[in-house]
Amino acid sequence: MFDHLKAQPQDKILQLIQMYREDARDGKIDLGVGVYKDATGLTPVMRAVKAAEKKLWEVETTKTYTGLAGEPAYNAALCGMILGDVVPMERVASVATPGGTGAIRQALELIKLAAPDATVWLSNPTWPNHPSIIKYLGMKMAEYRYFDAETRGIDFGGLMEDLGRVQAGDVVLLHGCCHNPTGANLDAAQWDAVVRLLAEKGAMPFVDLAYQGFGDGLDADAAATRLIAKSFPEVLIAASCSKNFGIYRERTGILIGIGDAGGKGVLQGNLNFLNRQNFSFPPDHGARLVTMILEDDALTADWKAELEEVRLNMLTLRQSLADELRRVTNSDRFDFVATHRGMFSRLGLTEAQVVRLREEHAIYMVGDSRINIAGLNARTVPLLAAAIAQVS
Known part of the structure; x- marks a missing residue:
């Protein structure tokens, strides 16, 4: 029966994850995976979630x-x-x-x-x-x-x-x-x-x-x-x-x-x-x-406060990237990054330029130039901007 199965196309994002993992270069940057990361590159467990898990461990009586x-x-x-x-x-x-x-x-x-x-x-x-x-x-x-x-x-x-x-x-x-x-x-x-x-x-x-x-x-x-x-x-x-x-x-x-x-x-x-x-x-x-x-009012308040920190961090990264791209390209063509919302923006680069970013600069993004803003931090924003200026 299994002889009749056909190979399925690989998920491009999962394929990108594997390529990133296999890249031995120091300083590589992952902008493909759609998860939030803090300034250290970690996807943290939120404070309210940790508190709720601790409480759940104490009060849970069944796994039915x-x-x-x-x-x-x-x-x-x-x-x-x-x-x-x-x-x-x-x-x-x-x-x-x-x-x-x-x-x-x-x-x-x-x-x-x-x-x-x-x-x-x-x-x-x-x-x-x-x-x-x-x-x-x-x-x-x-x-x-x-x-x-x-x-x-x-x-x-x-x-x-x-x-x-x-x-x-x-x-x-x-x-x-x-x-x-x-x-x-x-x-x-x-x-x-x-x-x-x-x-x-x-x-x-x-x-x-x-x-x-x-x-x-x-x-x-x-x-x-x-x-x-x-x-x-x-x-x-x-x-x-x-x-x-x-x-x-x-x-x-x-x-x-x-x-x-x-x-x-x-x-x-x-x-x-x-x-x-x-x-x-x-x-x-x-x-x-x-x-x-x-x-729980206290947990709700703490969760909302941390979620707001996450949101504002992404807005800060957006503005920083837009400003740095304006500086290194001497144009306003990337100003839209600051006006977009959420984790993602599509930069408008060609697939060939995306390949160059990966091969020459160890910067990973989806082939349509979608980047995860939350994959950046204060150190990597200027690195990304400089690399984009080189390939575009």
Whole structure:
């Protein structure tokens, strides 16, 4: 049987990780992996997470399964953090998932179950796992323009023109904040226009919210998602705790479905069913920590304070890189880096220039020149800027 298997294409980011590990040069710089790093290059365990883990060790009495949907307290805490009070909970169904990727997979499975002929629209570009999972599931897919390669901002005219072709019943996947891979985000007026258009077209929004708190703050980063949630009869939201709680390896996510209050039972039942088919019960350790933090005022305050430190550090790195690139290139072509938000920006370098950065300077980034801002520090910002000036 295994003789009939075909080799699968390698994930480009995972391939980049391996290349970086095998590079023996001192001073190499990893800007490819999408994890937050502090000034020492470490992805730290947040203070509130450590405190919650210590408390959990003291009070936990069982390791038995959680429910199919996860623990109700976790779901309620995450729904509150994401949605605020914009949607009555009578309309909200949710399930805990293995990370944000698990939530995306379950959402797509639900769409396929409910509307197998629906087309899922993705921004161009988007996170590579989005189209990969959709193709694997055999679903219909289309793209809408998003990033302007010249301005390094939003191609809003192209975006609206393409979304104007969306059909009733189609699904439009939107990045709630901190767009991956570009870092370019819609402003409030643009979000209003997109919401009006999609509502007129009868489309269903599907929000990927992986970086809440990494852009402009917890509530500001949830603003677009909340606008969408209160503006449509049906919405799907896939969210992750990997970044904002720093619990990447705990695989902690949630899928939220918003529908009619009268149909909540059926929606919740289908979400539970899909969990059962794919992994039975969701992991609980990370979810338990998140719940403990969000239910304890002191832990919540400490977590928010550290998350703000993380956010401001990335903004400082953005401004420093933009300033240094302006100095060494004597141009404003990279000023956009300071205006983008989240972990990522796409620099606009060619693939050949990216290869030169890797081969000549031991600087690793994805082939489309997406960099992880959090992979930089005060020492490496000028090194990166000087290397970019050399190859571009």
